[in-house]
Amino acid sequence: MGAPSVPEDRDLYRDTWVRYLGYANEVGESFRALIPVSLVWASYGVATAYVTADAIDKGKKAAVDLGKRRRVAVAVVDTFVWQALASVAIPGFTINRICAASLYLLGRTTRWPLPVRKWTTTAIGLSAIPFIIKPIDRSVDLLLNSSLRKLYSTSERPRSGDPSQ
Template sequence: MDHSEEKTGKAVDIYRDTWVRFLGYANEVGESFRALVPVSLVWATYAVSTAYVTADAVDKGKKAAVTHGDHPGKTTRVAVAVVDTFVWQALASVIIPGFTINRVCAASLYLLGRTTKWPLSVRKWTTTAIGLTAIPFIITPIDRSVDLLLDSSLRKLYEGGEKHK
């Protein structure tokens, strides 16, 4: 047992409890910098976030496989764990926050252009700062909304299905 397990009494999930989870926010950072960097760099941040989402889903599938051993229904339980994690993470870590930060930045750049006489470079840096500042504020509402969405839709299909948590 590592030191962090001794303190909490449970295993550390590297995708939820360590710095690795910040890789899921790469696309929000990319969207914040969209006005300043080539669009190919923004898309590269989506690749990082998508790799994180995929790795977490695979990890949860492996954990479900170990948990269910050779019991009947193991394949279904593993599939549920992978699908639920992937869909939840794709929505909560990539799609919705990426779209949200994109729109926040686009709106702020537009409004700064209409309401200030600041040079374009200052407006772009201000837009980037606004986008980066917005990230911590959107995480919890998006996570909770995705939980509600999946609880009222996809998760109803799982008979005793496991949530992503």
């Protein structure tokens, strides 16, 4: 079974449901209080596989469109670094801290039984995901524009890592 057919003007990794695989680790972190840690780590595996597949895809597109090794390398590295930060590392850490803080605060401020506190923490983590995406995406763009992306010319730069652009 091959990759799903996607019209050429749509990006499989940014314009379809496949994009949500990049959020697997945030979902895993949200459920950390309820599931074995091995499943949380597995969610990072799913998100990392998504990031890697997107980077490879952008490299292949650069190779077809541009045919130059440097541009291919720039496309792969830029996409991988952007996705690793914006889809895995920063959101995973953010949701982890939101959930840890909420579980701690619920324990200090309520008399709710532990299972109720854990499910509430999970709900808080899941509900935070839509609110952290755009600020993290924009921050990673700013970070890369002021660091890594200064190493290569404007003509070599791929489309922003932000899937909404």
